[in-house]
Amino acid sequence: MNKATFRELISNKILILDGATGTQLQKKGMPTGVCPEQWVYENPDVIKSIQKEYIESGSNIIYTCTFGGNRIKLDEFGIGDRTVELNRCLAKYSKEAAGDKCLVAGDLASTGRFIKPLGDMDFEDCVNIYKEQVKGLLEGGVDLFVIETMLDIQEARAALIAVKESCDLPVCVSMSFDENFRTLTGTDPITALITLQSLGADVVGCNCSTGPVQMLKIISMMKPYAKVPLMAKPNAGLPKLINGKTTFDMKPEEFGSYIKEFIDAGVNLLGGCCGTSPDYIKQIYLESRNLKPAVVSSEPYSAITSCRKTEFFGLNKPVAIVGERINPTGKKQLQAELREGSTHEIRKFAAEQVEKGANILDVNVGMPGIDEKATMLNTVSLLSSIIDAPLCLDSSSPEVLEAALRIYPGRALINSISQEKVKLEKLLPVAAKYGAMFILLPLSDEGVPEKAEQRKVIVENVFAKAAEFGYQKNDVVVDGLVMTVSANQEAAAETLKLIDWCSKEFGCGTIVGLSNVSFGLPERSWVNAAFLAMAISKGLTMAIANPSSELLMNIKMACDVITMNDVNSKSYISYFGSQPKPTAGEVRIQAQDKKIGDRIFDAVLNGDTEIIGTLIEKALEEKVSARDIVDNHLIPAINQVGKYFDEKKYFLPQLIQSAETMKKGFTFVEPLLKEAVTAEEKEVVIIMATVKGDIHDIGKNIVALMLRNYGFIVHDLGKDVSAETIIDKAKSLNAHIIGLSALMTTTMVEMREVIKLAKEQNLNCKFMIGGAVVDADYAKEIGADGYSKDAYEAVKLAKRLSE
Incomplete structure (x- = not known):
């Protein structure tokens, strides 16, 4: 089935999915502890009978019995070498059961392992593992794909990329969220939706983990931002143990009573997960047969994501600050660390900028003498795990940007794409493939036009090309391309003209690099701040700047109020109602003046495995006892991490990184203790x-x-x-x-x-x-x-x- 036909089908009727497969297999004789895929392969009549029951109950799409059909899961039973064969055969069984009565979705699910840096699996290895499974399912004749019960957005991305690079069939992606509306690795429903639909998912939704009531809330969160149809497969309520057997507390009729609410909330594909037999699917059919699906529509918005956060920006919103500090230009310490492969300075710059109010972090590691691609990948991987702010990937190399986009666990912003031939031909298709927003730089192979009118022509030309790849104006941010006024006093005025045109006529967001305007002048901060205020008055939506500049941030907060983009002045009041914030210089002095024990505490809190050993060695040199390091610094730090985790300030990636840092710290002090140091001072x-x-x-x-x-x-x-x-x-x-x-x-x-x-x-x-x-x-x-x-x-x- 091609995507166009699938979209038309979804727009005209509610598609009913199947229900639980594992429990039905066990009811029909599958022993516990066996590999479901192998058992079904050896007992094809059983799965066919189950799927026919679902079809008779009203299912329009049934899933292949390949939930654990990837090589990693099959290797646990010693049959990983049969991955393609098993997926091909199980897909054929489902096709035989379906006949011409319904569609068959190739089912992909979690490998059970985490991708680096959270786990030990390379991203590309994960993609290839899914490609192998996809190959078998394609050979078996599936009509579309479903990636389901995903707990980690990065693994979901890997599976989605594997399908997209293997075929043109429709693909649906379904995440599982807990009672706090987060996946296991901390992704919320809106962030998951925007990331996956941008990457090319034809349908996004959720399944498992919860019953209809909680899942309705998740769907309602997604709907305002959904540019694709939504799907839902809730459990039959909550599991209960009755007379030694597990049962669910929601009967089919009660389950069916929620169907209209799901459809009203925007669900186009609806089925059941744990505890839902064909009787539950029958109820979906009965309750939905006279209902029409909601129209897929959302108000235009501009947004990029990290793995745990969505940042909205654009016209009629507060100006977003893109932190500029992670850039080796003019920073000798950062340059030295990049050559050594160290990340301490990057960690510091990232944390400081977010603390000071940066919404997005620009990441540029280009400099002579290093492998820029490898350094960019390491930096993106690190920042994605320790910082919630989304990233702006900044490089002059299309190859570097493509590599970074592939492993970035969200929807990134690219800096930048221009009318230069190499950018249009090489980078624009890559940006579209990974669903990235991009900064449109109004320059060409002939150079930078001085006048706004010439830049407008380039903007229109580049956008026209981007539109061929599906880009809309809210997916693009135009760089005003401000040049230094010390060389050309008309430069700022021309940039302001372009910003005004973009916001009022062309209809897209704009960005400027503030430091450019004042280059070569004394007391540059005043020029930067004045230009920022003038640009905001013309409709500027983003600024690449140093958020540690108190003057700059104060002007930005005030301008947001005056332009009515800070509703009820909430951000302004919050910003100035908090404790006074130190300047960047004060932050650096404070960090250097901190006692060594406090720096050890901070290293654990921030998950800095690189520096913890050096700090502990320094503490020991300063005659701090091993017992003092453990009792007063390592243990209190990890307890604070736990508190942050409880408060949902930290999520699983930060929790694991901090725990790894503490573990590494222990290796330095444990030999010096009289007895082994464990959580309770004894070996438990x-x-x-x-x-x-x-x-x-x-x-x-x-x-x-x-x-x-x-x-x-x-x-x-x-x-x-x-x-x-x-x-x-x-x-x-x-x-x-x-x-x-x-x-x-x-x-x-x-x-x-x-x-x-x-x-x-x-x-x-x-x-x-x-x-x-x-x-x-x-x-x-x-x-x-x-x-x-x-x-x-x-x-x-x-x-x-x-x-």
Whole structure:
């Protein structure tokens, strides 16, 4: 099916998806603990019968049984070399079940591993893993693709790129969000939507993790910004354990009562996830058969994203500040660090600029004597994990920008594309491929036009070319291209004319690099600030500047009020109502004057693994004791990180980076301590395992990593582990705590069996449980000593249980 036909189909009717597959397979005889893809391959009639039931109930699209069909998951069963074959055959089974009654979507899901720097997998390796699976599904004849239950926006991007680079079939991407409307790695629904639709997803939505009520809220958040149709596959409410069996608390009729609300909220594709049998899909059909899908439309907006934040800007909005400091020009210390491969100065500049009010960070690492491409990739990877602000990727090399766009986990802004032949021919198609916004620089191969009228012609020419790639005016920001007034006093006036034309006639955002206007003059800050105020009065929407300039930021905040772009002066009041902010010079002095212990604290807080060793060595040289470093600096820092995580100021990437930094710090001081330093001043041994029948381990792996980084002795038994194996290992290691994980409603009952066996064998240890399908009430019901909802909660629980 081509994309145009698919779009027409979606616009005319509500498309009904299928429901849960795993639970239906188990009802029809699939044993726990087996590879679902292999079992279905060997029992084709079972999956065909299930899918025919869904079709008879009203499904217009069924998913192939390939949720775990990527090489990484199949390797866990020793059959990774059969990836293409299994996906091809399972796709054919679904096509046979579908006949001409419905469409078949090739199903891709998580690999269970994280991409660097959060995990150990290279981005390109992840793309290739998905391409292999896509190859098999294409050979099996799928009509479209669905990327579902994604917990990490970067992995979702990798899967989407894999499909786009393999075929032209429609592709839908569905993320899973928690009760705080965040994915596991901290992405909110609006950010996920804008990132994925910009990258080329034909449909975006959510599935799993929640029932209809919570999912309706997520869809309502997405709808105002959706330029593509939306999809939803909620669970059948919440799982309950009744008479030893997992059931969901929402019956088909109640599930069906929410269908009209979903359609009114903007959903065009609707199905069910955990707990939804064909009876639930029948209810969707009955409730939606006389309803029409909402029109896909949104008010024009300009926005770029990081993996955790969306930054809106443009006409009638406050001026966005693009921090200019991450640029080696004129910065000897940064130049030296870039040559050495160090990132300390980049970290500092990033943190300072965001603290001072930068909305976006410009990243330029171009300089002689380094590999610019490798340096840019390392910098983008680092900043994406430690800073929420979106990035403006700045390079004169199309190759460098293409590489950076590919791995950037959001929608980036490119600086810049001009009428120069190489930029139009090489960079514009790349920008369009990755859905980036771009700064339009009004210059050509002939150079920089002096007059605004000449620049207008270039702007129109470049945009006309960009429109061929689907760009709209709100996707482009025109650089006013201000030249220094010390050389040409008319330069600023010509730039102001162009800004005025862009905002009032052409209808797009504008940006200027403020420092250019004052070059060669004394007391440059006054010229920069005056020009900023004049440009804002003409409609300027963005400025590349140093946010540490108090004069500049004060003028910007005041102008936002006067131009009525700061509604009710809220930002102005907040900005000036806070404590006085030090200047950039004061920040540097303060950082240098900080005591060594405070700098160790900051390194852990900021996840700076590069500098922590140097700081601890310096502290030891200054006769700070190892015990003092641990008790008064490392431990308090990681506790503060945990507090930020609880308050949702930090998310999983920052949590892991800080924990890794603390762990590295321990390696320097531990040999100097009289006894091993652990979280509770004793060796607390913890057994971790995903219970029998369950092959999901990503959450358990994160918990194990965090526990180790807090000093616990962790033995990870893996997934699909029997009760007997868990108890035997706990006995042999004299474990203090056993941590159990389950992600499936059908396997959560195995937790009870482990605890029961432990009691029968008089094993004296504590139990903690976790996983998407369990909660504190379930922990009490099965006799566990505690439940944790995430990795940091698991650390706190382990500390309590080991007292």
